[in-house]
Amino acid sequence: MIRRFETRDLDEIMDLWLHANIESHSFIEADYWKKNYDMVRKLIPEAEVFVAEENEEIQGFIGLTDTYIAGIFVKAKEQSKGIGSELLHIAMALKDHLYLNVYRKNAGAMKFYQRCGFIIVSQEIDEDTSEEEYTMEWHR
Numbered sequence: 001m002i003r004r005f006e007t008r009d010l011d012e013i014m015d016l017w018l019h020a021n022i023e024s025h026s027f028i029e030a031d032y033w034k035k036n037y038d039m040v041r042k043l044i045p046e047a048e049v050f051v052a053e054e055n056e057e058i059q060g061f062i063g064l065t066d067t068y069i070a071g072i073f074v075k076a077k078e079q080s081k082g083i084g085s086e087l088l089h090i091a092m093a094l095k096d097h098l099y100l101n102v103y104r105k106n107a108g109a110m111k112f113y114q115r116c117g118f119i120i121v122s123q124e125i126d127e128d129t130s131e132e133e134y135t136m137e138w139h140r
Contacts, residue, residue, distance in 0.1 A: 001052070001053050001054065002050055002051070002052055002053075002086060002087065002090055003050070003051055003053060004049070004050060004051070005044070005045075005049035005050065005051055005061070006051075007045065009049075009051055009058060009061075010041065010044060010045070012058045013044060013049070013051070013058060013061055013073075014037065014040070014041050014044070016058060016060070016061065016073050016075060017037075017040060017044075017071070017073055018033055018034070018037060019075075019076075020073040020074070020075070020076070021033040021073075023076055024106060024108070024109065025103065025105075025106065027103070027105045027131065028103075028129050028131065032128070032129060043070075044063065046065075047063045047064060047065050047070060048063070048064040048065070049061055049062065049063045049064070050062050050087055050090050050091070052074070052083045052086060052087055058075075059074060059075055059078045059083050060072065060073055060074035060075060060078060060083045060084060060087060061073055061087065062087040062088065062090065062091055064091055064095075064098075067095050067097050067098050067099060068098075068099055068100065069088075069091065069098055069099070069100040070100075071100075072084050072087055072088060074087075084112060085112075085116065088116055092116075092138065092140070095140075096139065096140045097137065097138065097139050097140070098118075098137070098138045099121075099135060099136065099137040099138070100113065100118070100135070100136055101126075101133050101134065101135055101136075102133060102134055102136060103126070103129075103131050103132070103133045103134075104123070104131070104132040104133060104134060105131065105132075110134065110136075113136050113138075114136075116138065117138050118136040118137060118138045119136060119137060119138075120134045120135070120136050121135050121136065121137050122134070122135045123135070
């Protein structure tokens with residue numbers, strides 16, 4: 001089931017956010033994500049967040065700020081089951097245009113977004129991590 005974020009979800013979502021970032025971005029020091037934890041925790045309630053939940057356990061979530069996808073996060077054991085696609089399709093149903101940033105080295109995420117109709121529109125170096133990242137866009 002997909003539903004809107006509720007305040008009670010915050011601890012579970014932040015745990016998922018931290019572990020998913022560390023697992024999917026092995027090319028970035030784990031301390032980077034740990035140092036950003038408190039800032040992200042404050043921003044989550046301000047974003048438009050949808051949660052994928054089964055048996056009262058959060059499987060994944062998507063965070064949006066207007067038309068920017070701040071991230072899609074799915075528990076490692078739940079990946080490749082369509083949860084990320086389901087979350088993304090909720091956002092696509094609500095918006096006519098979406099964009100996001102993805103690290104070049106995160107090939108799995110790039111392929112996922114390309115399969116969903118996103119195209120690379122620019123590339124730059126992320127100042128915080130010194131990693132190359134792409135901006136990808138989707139239009140209805």
